Amino acid sequence: MWIVLFCGLLFVALYCVHGHNDDVVFLPNERTTLDDCHLRFHRLQPRGFVAPAAGFPALLKEFAHMGAIGWTQPDGNILWKCGGTLIWLDTVLTAAHCVLDANNKEPDVVRFGDLNIETSEGDKFAQQLKIVEIFRHPQHRFSAHYHDIALLKLEHPVELSDIVTPACLWTDEEVRFKVLEATGWGRTGYVENQTPILLKVALKPMENEECSRVYLNGTDRKLKLGLQSHQICAVDEKMDTCEGDSGGPLQVKLLHNGRMTPFIVGITSFGAACGMSTPGVYTRVSSYIDWIVETMQKSGAMVTEDTYNATFCALSFAPFREFDEAMIVSRTATDVNLNYERAHMSTIYELPSYLAQLVWNGDTNDCYGVIIDENTVITLAQCVTKNGIPVSHIRHLNDNALEVSRVHVHPKYKHESSSNNIAILRLKHLLNILDLQPACIWHEETPSREVHVYGSGRTDINNILFEGSEIYSLDPSLSILTPRLHFQNASSCIIPKQYQPLLRDGLTDEYICTGEHLFLVPKSCELLTGAAVHNEVNRGNIYPMVYGLNYLSRDCGFGEHSIAIGTASHVGWMKSVLLPNGQKSHGTVQFVDSDRHEGDSCRRYDGRAARCTPISNCSRGWKQFLSNGTIELCDTSSLVCCPLSDIVNSDNSVVHPVLQECPTLVKDLKPTSSAGSLVYIAWLTEDIVEFRCLGTIITDRIILTTASCVGTEVPTGVQLPANTSQNMYRVNTTVLHPAYKANDHINDIALIQLEDTLVWSSDLYPSCLWTNTTHVPLVLSMISPIAQNISRSADHTDQNLNITAIPEEAEYTRVLSMYNSDCQRTHEHEVLDTQLCARNPFESITCGTFLDQLQFINADKVPFVVGLSTNFSDCSNTYFKLFTRISGFVNWIGMYI
Numbered sequence: 001m002w003i004v005l006f007c008g009l010l011f012v013a014l015y016c017v018h019g020h021n022d023d024v025v026f027l028p029n030e031r032t033t034l035d036d037c038h039l040r041f042h043r044l045q046p047r048g049f050v051a052p053a054a055g056f057p058a059l060l061k062e063f064a065h066m067g068a069i070g071w072t073q074p075d076g077n078i079l080w081k082c083g084g085t086l087i088w089l090d091t092v093l094t095a096a097h098c099v100l101d102a103n104n105k106e107p108d109v110v111r112f113g114d115l116n117i118e119t120s121e122g123d124k125f126a127q128q129l130k131i132v133e134i135f136r137h138p139q140h141r142f143s144a145h146y147h148d149i150a151l152l153k154l155e156h157p158v159e160l161s162d163i164v165t166p167a168c169l170w171t172d173e174e175v176r177f178k179v180l181e182a183t184g185w186g187r188t189g190y191v192e193n194q195t196p197i198l199l200k201v202a203l204k205p206m207e208n209e210e211c212s213r214v215y216l217n218g219t220d221r222k223l224k225l226g227l228q229s230h231q232i233c234a235v236d237e238k239m240d241t242c243e244g245d246s247g248g249p250l251q252v253k254l255l256h257n258g259r260m261t262p263f264i265v266g267i268t269s270f271g272a273a274c275g276m277s278t279p280g281v282y283t284r285v286s287s288y289i290d291w292i293v294e295t296m297q298k299s300g301a302m303v304t305e306d307t308y309n310a311t312f313c314a315l316s317f318a319p320f321r322e323f324d325e326a327m328i329v330s331r332t333a334t335d336v337n338l339n340y341e342r343a344h345m346s347t348i349y350e351l352p353s354y355l356a357q358l359v360w361n362g363d364t365n366d367c368y369g370v371i372i373d374e375n376t377v378i379t380l381a382q383c384v385t386k387n388g389i390p391v392s393h394i395r396h397l398n399d400n401a402l403e404v405s406r407v408h409v410h411p412k413y414k415h416e417s418s419s420n421n422i423a424i425l426r427l428k429h430l431l432n433i434l435d436l437q438p439a440c441i442w443h444e445e446t447p448s449r450e451v452h453v454y455g456s457g458r459t460d461i462n463n464i465l466f467e468g469s470e471i472y473s474l475d476p477s478l479s480i481l482t483p484r485l486h487f488q489n490a491s492s493c494i495i496p497k498q499y500q501p502l503l504r505d506g507l508t509d510e511y512i513c514t515g516e517h518l519f520l521v522p523k524s525c526e527l528l529t530g531a532a533v534h535n536e537v538n539r540g541n542i543y544p545m546v547y548g549l550n551y552l553s554r555d556c557g558f559g560e561h562s563i564a565i566g567t568a569s570h571v572g573w574m575k576s577v578l579l580p581n582g583q584k585s586h587g588t589v590q591f592v593d594s595d596r597h598e599g600d601s602c603r604r605y606d607g608r609a610a611r612c613t614p615i616s617n618c619s620r621g622w623k624q625f626l627s628n629g630t631i632e633l634c635d636t637s638s639l640v641c642c643p644l645s646d647i648v649n650s651d652n653s654v655v656h657p658v659l660q661e662c663p664t665l666v667k668d669l670k671p672t673s674s675a676g677s678l679v680y681i682a683w684l685t686e687d688i689v690e691f692r693c694l695g696t697i698i699t700d701r702i703i704l705t706t707a708s709c710v711g712t713e714v715p716t717g718v719q720l721p722a723n724t725s726q727n728m729y730r731v732n733t734t735v736l737h738p739a740y741k742a743n744d745h746i747n748d749i750a751l752i753q754l755e756d757t758l759v760w761s762s763d764l765y766p767s768c769l770w771t772n773t774t775h776v777p778l779v780l781s782m783i784s785p786i787a788q789n790i791s792r793s794a795d796h797t798d799q800n801l802n803i804t805a806i807p808e809e810a811e812y813t814r815v816l817s818m819y820n821s822d823c824q825r826t827h828e829h830e831v832l833d834t835q836l837c838a839r840n841p842f843e844s845i846t847c848g849t850f851l852d853q854l855q856f857i858n859a860d861k862v863p864f865v866v867g868l869s870t871n872f873s874d875c876s877n878t879y880f881k882l883f884t885r886i887s888g889f890v891n892w893i894g895m896y897i
Contacts, residue, residue: 024858025540026775029833031579031819034571037440038539039778040373041433042816042841061322063183065167065262066198067092067110068117069131069152069247071101080117083184083248084110085264086166088301089157092131093169093292094247095267095283096140096150106134110152113163115198117185125163130155135295137288145222147230148269148283150247151292153299165320167249168313170263171289175205177252177519177559178494180234180265182280184245203234203250206279214278222270223281230287232266235279246270250282254314255558256521257465258343259321261314311461314521315474318465326484340464344516344558345525347462347479350397354439354544355454355531359393359401360386368454368531369394370546373438374430374879375825376578379530380549380565381413381423391425397435403428408577410570418502419510421551422570424577430825430879432844439532439546440539441567441574446487446512451535451547453514453564455481455556457525481525483556488513496560499552503563510569512548515561525556533564580821596634602641610641617773618642643739644892646834655771656894658699662768667860669765674812677767677863678783679703681752682728684716689728691719694783695752696767696853696865699897700760701732703752704767706868706884707740710750718752720764730755735896737889744829745870748884751896770856770866773887776836777856780866782813782881784852815854815881816841817866823880834888836867839880846881854883 027039065086070078082098092110099106111117114126133153140147158164183200211233212226227233234250250266264285271280285292289308296303306312323336324344330337351357351368356377358367365386369379377394384391384407393401405428410420460475488494493513495503507513514533527550537545548564556562567574596602600612612634632641681693681703693709695718703718717728732755737747758764770776815838823837824830831837838854840846854867867883 025778026772027778027817027819028775029773029820031821033443034372034441034574034578035443037372037438038541038543040816040818040822041438041543042541042778061162063198063200063249063262064113064161064163064165064320065264066183066249067112068114068185068245069094069098069107070109070111071105072108078109078111080111080185081246082107083245083268084152085249085251085267086112086158086164087169087264087292088166088296088303088307089160090154091296091299091301092152092154093249093264093267093285094150094152095148095269096136097142097148097269098247099134099136099150099152100142107131107152110154112158113161125161127158127164129158133299135299137291143222144224145231145270145281146225146228149267149285149288149291151295151299160317160320162320162322165317167251167262167264168310169285169289169292169308170252170265171286171308171310172522173284173286175232175265175284175286176496177205177265178517179204180250180252182234182248182250182268182282184248184268201236203236203280206233206235208233211279211281215281227281230284231269232282232284233279234266234282252519253322254310254519254521255324255344256314256461256524257318257321257463258324258327258340258345259318259465260324260518261317261321261521263310310522311458311524312474315460319469323467338467340466342484343464344484344518345462345520346464346482346484347459348482349480351454351480352544353397353436354546355528356394356396356402358383358391358530359395360389361392362401364395366529368528368550369425370439370530370532370549371396371431371436372441372546374433374436375427377425377427378441378546378549378567378574379423379425380551381409381421382416383530384409384423384425394425394427396431399435402431410573418551420570421565422549422573424574433839433841433879434844437544439534439544440537441571442545442547443568443571445568446547446566448487449535450484450486451514451533452482452484453527453533453550453556453562454531455483455525455527457481457556458523461521461524481556483516483525483558485514485516485557485562488515488561493563494560495563496552496554498554499563502552507563510566511551512564512566513561514564515557515559517559519559520555522555525558527553527556527562533562580819580824596639596641598634598639600634602632602634610643612639613642614639618646646832646888655890656897658897659769659771659890659894662698662766663858663860663862665760666765666768666862669760670762671765671861671863672762674857674861674863676763676765679718679720681705681709681715681718683713689716694853697758697764698766698769698865698893700758700766701754701756702897703754704769704865704868704886704893705750705752706748706870707736707750708742708745708748708870710734710736710752715752718754720758729758737892745882745884746829746832747834747889748870749868749886749889749892751893753896767855767863767865769890769893770864770886771890776817776866776885776887778817780815780817780838780854780856782815782838782840782852783855784811784813812855813840814842815839815846817854818880823882826879827882831882834885835870836883836885837880838867838883845878847878852881852883 067084068080069082069084070080072078084092084094087093108131111128131152132155135151137147137149180203181200208227215223246268248268249264251262251264253260253262266282269281269283326342327338328336329339354371356369357364367383369377371377395401404425406426408424410422412420456478459477459479490507493507531550532546533548534544534546536542548566551563551565553562596612598612602610618640677697679695680691681695682689682691695703695705698704714734715731717730719728732753735751737749739747818837820831820837852869856864856866870882870884
C-alpha cells in the first residue's frame, strides 16, 4: 500500500494539502526589495499583541511620604500650617521657616496617610506622631530666604505600608527633569486661604538667573542676594493650582522595578499667590545631603551616605511603592488590577537572535548590529572601526566569533559625523537559520506606535517587583533590558543637551526619536549602541521589525529621549549593496541580426540553439545584459536570441492545450489520493527491478522527471503507486533536455513516454505544471521516496511487468522557496533563472536527493509540480537546495506532447 506522510504537526499552523488555506503566499523570482523578510524567513509561530491598559490616579497611595505639620492648640485642636516629607522611619524634612509660627511656637505633631486633614475620612489609614526634636540649619535666618531647611525627629518610627513610606532624596546637583510636582494642603505659611484636601501641581523648572530677575525687580527684601545655587525655581505655567505647603516636597517620581519612587528635589520655601505666574522658590536638597546625613546620625538614626544612593534607596522601600501607571488596568480606592506585561521596562535573559555584538581582533566593544539575513548585519558606521582597527568578527548568541568578510560604509558618512551613520557587514559564512530569526527592515514613514529598544542595567533595580513581593537583596550584575518607548515627533522630542551639537539641523528625516517623559532611577539603563529600535509586526506571522539603530541616548530614552538612525531613509543605499543587481550598470549590445524575427531560430555566440524571443521572455538574457553586456538582438527592436532553456512564458505565450486544461481536468476527477500522479521509475536487470527515481504523470502517456535520473540508459517501466494490480507500465522512449549539463545540473529535466495510455480516475490523474514565470508558492512540499534503489524480484513474461512488491512510502517535507541569489551564496556554479532555490526552515541543512520533487496543491486539491531536484547532495552541509524550475521549460515540454 502506498502510504503518504504529508502534513506534520509543524505545518498545521499554516496549511496542509488536505486542510488548505486559500490565502496562499507567493514569492517572486527575483529579489527587488528588502521588504521581504516575512517571505524569506517565514515562521509558523504566531503570537498576539497585548492590548494597552488604562489607568487613573490613586490619590491615597500617591504621596505616601507626605506629612502635615501641626501645632496643637490649648483646646486640643491642631492647626496644620506646614508640610513635610518623611525621609526616614522617624525623620521628616521640612523648611526651616516652619519650625516656628507667628507666636514663636514650635510644631509638635506630624500626620501621615490622610488626604483630608479636617474630616474623619481616611482616618483609619492615618498615622500621627509627636515631634521630639527639631534641627534647623545653622545658617538659616528668619530674615532671609536662604538655607531654608530643617529636620524633625519623631517619637518613634512610622509603621511602614504603601500608604506611609519614606521618600528618597535627589543627591545630584543636575536637575534635568522637565516637570516636577509640588504637593500640599494649600499655601499655609504665606497665604490665608487653604484647602483641607491634599493637592498636587505640575511645575516647570526655571533657570535661577531668570528667576532672580523676577524677584529682584519686586519688593521681597528676604532675597537681597538673588537666587543662590542651593535654591531651585519653578513655575506653574497653567496658573490654576496652588504650589504646595511651605516645607512640603518638590519631587519627581522615578521608575524602577515596575514601581514609581518619589525623589525629593526641593523643599517649598516661598512664592507668590495661587494662580499667578510668579515662580516659587525651593531649597535644593542636593546641596544639603551631607548636613542631612550628619544631623540624622547625631540624632541616632542608622543612616550612612549610601542610604540615599538612588539605587539603594529605591530598592529599600520598593515593595511599598506605587506601580507603573502603564501596568494598571483598573483600580479601586485601595486596590489595583495589574498587567505586568505592560511594564515600561522588562528584563530578558539573553539578546534576541537577530542582535550581534561586534568584535575587533578578539576584543568586544559597546557596539552591536542587527542581523537581517544569514550573512548580513547592519550597524552604525561609527562602530566598524575601533582605534583605527576595522571590525573583524561578530559574536552571535553563544557562538564563537564569526568572521566578517566585507564592510560597506555609507559613502557619504564622515568620521564622527551623525549623518549617514550606517554600515553593512557581510559574514564569511552563513548563520544557522535554526538559531536565527532575522529582523525585517522598516521601509516607510515612521508609524505612530510604541516600540522596544535594547539596553543594559543593574539586575536588582530592573526586575519587576510583583504585588506582595518582599524586599530582595542587592544584585549589581547587569541584565539585558527591553524598555518600551513611544515615537516622538520633532516638536515632542527632547534631545539631551550634550547631544544637541551633533544634530545641528534638528530632527531630520534621517533620525527617529523614541522615549518616555517619565524618568528612571539614575544608571538603571543604558542603550546598546547599534542595537535595534524595533517592534513585532504581524505579516501573516509575527516578525521583528527594525525601525532604526540606537545612536544617541541617556537613560534609554526616559525623561530625555533617544535618537536612532532610521532605516527607512537609507533603504535606497542598502538596496544598492544587498540586491543582486543593485550595483550593476547597464551593458552594451554586442550583436545585431536585423534579418531575424520573432519565433525564428538563431544560434548564440557560444553555439547554443536559440530562438528570437521578446527580451521580457528571456530570463537569462536580460540578466546578462545588466551584468556584463552580453546580449544578441535578432533585429533592431526588442527581440533577443534567447537559448531555448531560457525562454519563459508571458501572458501572450501559447501553452499546450493539454497543459492548460489540466487544472480543470483534475478538479473534476475529485482526487481521493494525494499520490495519484506519482510514479517510481524502474530499470530491469536480469530478474531484479530497481526503482531509482521518482516521476510525475503530466499527460496520459508522459512522465516528467530529471535528466540526471534517466541518464543514458532508458528505463524499463514505471510503477503507478495508485495501481492496486501492481503492474508496471513499459517505457517507450525518453527525451533529455538537449542543453542538460551533468557537471552542474543545468537544464536537468527529462520526459518519459509510455507505450500505453493511462486511464484517469480519482486515484490516477496528472499533476499540472506550474507555469507562472514570475512567482512561485512560498510554501511547497518536497516529495522524497523513503527508500532509494529499491530492488524487487520480477516476472516479465507478460506484456506488463508483474512485481512481487512496490515501494511503500513517500515522505512530504515542507520547504520554503527562496531567491536564487540566496542559493548563489553557497553554490559553486552560477544559479540560473531556470533553477529554483529552496530550504527546509526546520533543519540546519536542506537534505534531499535527485529523486525529489517540489509540489504545490491548491484549494481544489489539484497538484502542481513546481520543481525537480537537480543534485546528488550527501546532506552533510547543504544549507539550500536547487531544483529545476518547471515554469522555465513549459514551452519545451509542450513540443513533445
